[in-house]
Amino acid sequence: xxxxxxxxxxxxxxxxxxxxxxxxxxxxxxxxxxxxxxxxxxxxxxxxxxxxxxxxxxxxxxxxxxxxxxxxxxxxxxxxxxxxxxxxxxxxxxxxxxxxxxxxxxxxxxxxxxxxxxxxxxxxxxxxxxxxxxxxxxxxxxxxxxxxxxxxxxxxxxxxxxxxxxxxxxxxxxxxxxxxxxxxxxxxxxxxxxxxxxxxxxxxxxxxxxxxxxxxxxxxxxxxxxxxxxxxxxxxxxxxxxxxxxxxxxx
Amino acid sequence: xxxxxxxxxxxxxxxxxxxxxxxxxxxxxxxxxxxxxxxxxxxxxxxxxxxxxxxxxxxxxxxxxxxxxxxxxxxxxxxxxxxxxxxxxxxxxxxxxxxxxxxxxxxxxxxxxxxxxxxxxxxxxxxxxxxxxxxxxxxxxxxxxxxxxxxxxxxxxxxxxxxxxxxxxxxxxxxxxxxxxxxxxxxxxxxxxxxxxxxxxxxxxxxxxxxxxxxxxxxxxxxxxxxxxxxxxxxxxxxxxxxxxxxxxxxxxxxxxxxxxxxxxxxxxxxxxxxxxxxxxxxxxxxxxxxxxxxxxxxxxxxxxxxxxxxxxxx
Numbered sequence: 001x002x003x004x005x006x007x008x009x010x011x012x013x014x015x016x017x018x019x020x021x022x023x024x025x026x027x028x029x030x031x032x033x034x035x036x037x038x039x040x041x042x043x044x045x046x047x048x049x050x051x052x053x054x055x056x057x058x059x060x061x062x063x064x065x066x067x068x069x070x071x072x073x074x075x076x077x078x079x080x081x082x083x084x085x086x087x088x089x090x091x092x093x094x095x096x097x098x099x100x101x102x103x104x105x106x107x108x109x110x111x112x113x114x115x116x117x118x119x120x121x122x123x124x125x126x127x128x129x130x131x132x133x134x135x136x137x138x139x140x141x142x143x144x145x146x147x148x149x150x151x152x153x154x155x156x157x158x159x160x161x162x163x164x165x166x167x168x169x170x171x172x173x174x175x176x177x178x179x180x181x182x183x184x185x186x187x188x189x190x191x192x193x194x195x196x197x198x199x200x201x202x203x204x205x206x207x208x209x210x211x212x213x214x215x216x217x218x219x220x221x222x223x224x225x226x227x228x229x230x231x232x233x234x235x236x237x238x239x240x241x242x243x244x245x246x247x248x249x250x251x
Numbered sequence: 252x253x254x255x256x257x258x259x260x261x262x263x264x265x266x267x268x269x270x271x272x273x274x275x276x277x278x279x280x281x282x283x284x285x286x287x288x289x290x291x292x293x294x295x296x297x298x299x300x301x302x303x304x305x306x307x308x309x310x311x312x313x314x315x316x317x318x319x320x321x322x323x324x325x326x327x328x329x330x331x332x333x334x335x336x337x338x339x340x341x342x343x344x345x346x347x348x349x350x351x352x353x354x355x356x357x358x359x360x361x362x363x364x365x366x367x368x369x370x371x372x373x374x375x376x377x378x379x380x381x382x383x384x385x386x387x388x389x390x391x392x393x394x395x396x397x398x399x400x401x402x403x404x405x406x407x408x409x410x411x412x413x414x415x416x417x418x419x420x421x422x423x424x425x426x427x428x429x430x431x432x433x434x435x436x437x438x439x440x441x442x443x444x445x446x447x448x449x450x451x452x453x454x455x456x457x458x459x460x461x462x463x464x465x466x467x468x469x470x471x472x473x474x475x476x477x478x479x480x481x482x483x484x485x486x487x488x489x490x491x492x493x494x495x496x497x498x499x500x501x502x503x504x505x506x507x508x509x510x511x512x513x514x515x516x517x518x519x520x521x522x523x524x525x526x527x528x529x530x531x532x533x534x535x536x537x538x539x540x541x542x543x544x545x546x547x548x549x550x551x552x553x554x555x556x557x558x559x560x561x562x563x564x565x566x
Contacts, residue, residue: 052455054451073454074451074454075456075459075460078454078455078456079457084455090452090455091452094252094254095254103445106441106442107456107458109457114438114439114441114458115439115463115466117433117434117437118434118437120433120436120437121438121440122436163456
């Protein structure tokens with residue numbers, strides 16, 4: 001097997017007296033959709049925060065794409081090829097959908113510096129042409145001129161995905177992309193993620209088990225800050241420890 | 252807050268006002284009211300200073316309570332140069348901007364690692380330290396400040412006449428506002444406004460947030476330094492009072508009255524505040540009471556500032 005795209009070794013983090021993460025060893029292989037599940041408070045979001053650089057661990061190392069990123073700051077990790085979305089929608093409500101994505105394109109190193117003071121952004125056609133292709137990928141091509149604040153919740157989630165994609169990531173960290181979406185929007189989001197998974201490796205944190213078992217190539221289960229199991233959906237479904245700790249009658 | 256978009260009517264209005272201001276010195280001369288040229292110059296200088304704070308506060312989202320430090324440093328750079336016999340504005344004004352800008356860069360490099368109320372307090376602390384430094388620097392006149400006996404020359408032309416200084420200040424403000432309006436629409440402006448709205452989101456798009464914030468803070472500091480240098484020439488004095496935190500507060504009040512994050516917020520705020528002061532002082536000494544009521548009214552009834560009453564920022 002080739003080297004994993006993301007490799008986490010011995011990651012630990014304490015908050016006061018609580019072990020939020022205990023010696024987590026975890027890998028994501030290039031090309032897979034890897035789902036991270038676990039009950040509320042298991043440390044999933046804390047774990048994602050450590051991967052994205054919002055938090056730093058007490059111990060352990062994170063390797064991404066062959067180099068160590070444990071101490072890199074968030075924007076450096078994005079530039080190394082790791083993008084994320086949030087549980088809570090995180091778009092610029094006062095900008096149009098297209099402007100939001102163009103801002104993401106503009107942030108990429110190959111788009112040049114943003115220390116430009118004279119030429120209006122609106123005249124930089126290349127940013128917007130490219131932004132449009134990402135909006136179309138997530139099915140928002142028709143809504144590009146709308147203010148992000150006027151989009152529906154599901155559309156905002158899709159917009160956020162388009163922004164993450166516009167950074168041209170190798171790994172996409174999705175923190176509960178279905179959170180707060182209705183059944184129809186959820187179904188559309190599952191389709192969208194399936195479609196994206198053909199181009200990009202995905203680490204998915206999600207509570208919607210139907211979505212997880214449909215999308216994931218491998219699943220890891222986090223309980224009380226410890227990774228208790230990693231395997232194929234079938235293996236996880238039949239794992240006694242997982243059933244006991246978490247899944248119960250969900251399956 | 253919304254993102255800045257230029258409005259054509261604002262450009263037209265600005266040109267009309269500019270034309271009127273160009274005619275102002277001759278008009279006041281005819282009316283035998285030359286005193287008001289100095290007053291108008293003062294208003295424009297504060298418009299410049301308040302606009303520089305508006306860039307930092309309104310566009311960059313950094314609530315600095317130490318902006319007067321850069322204003323005052325610019326005034327002292329001019330006064331020190333002019334005492335030493337260096338009176339060429341084409342050298343002194345850029346030098347004042349450079350020193351104030353570099354000072355802002357240093358202050359920002361430390362302060363911008365904090366957030367919220369800590370940022371307010373640390374910028375205030377830096378400004379007060381600078382204030383006491385100048386108060387105790389007897390070399391530069393201590394509490395009395397440093398007088399400017401002879402005004403700058405610009406390309407050899409003396410600014411001793413009030414009208415000449417007025418035109419230079421008007422030119423500086425015009426160029427600055429033009430640059431700010433371009434900057435606000437350009438990549439840099441889009442970036443700093445987005446950082447103001449959601450810093451983490453910008454980090455997660457790969458933007459080195461601190462660097463952009465710092466640049467914005469330093470540009471604001473440099474322009475404040477320019478305003479300070481001009482004010483030292485108008486009033487003939489670089490006083491430590493210019494660095495006082497109350498001065499930072501005054502600039503802040505101007506921006507809030509005018510409209511935080513509106514391109515013309517600083518200008519409108521400076522005009523409103525100084526006009527009110529001028530008019531009310533003629534009637535009674537406690538004009539600050541009225542100022543307080545005005546602030547209340549603005550916050551309650553026009554929380555986006557006076558500039559916002561003239562249409563949306565993004566129309």
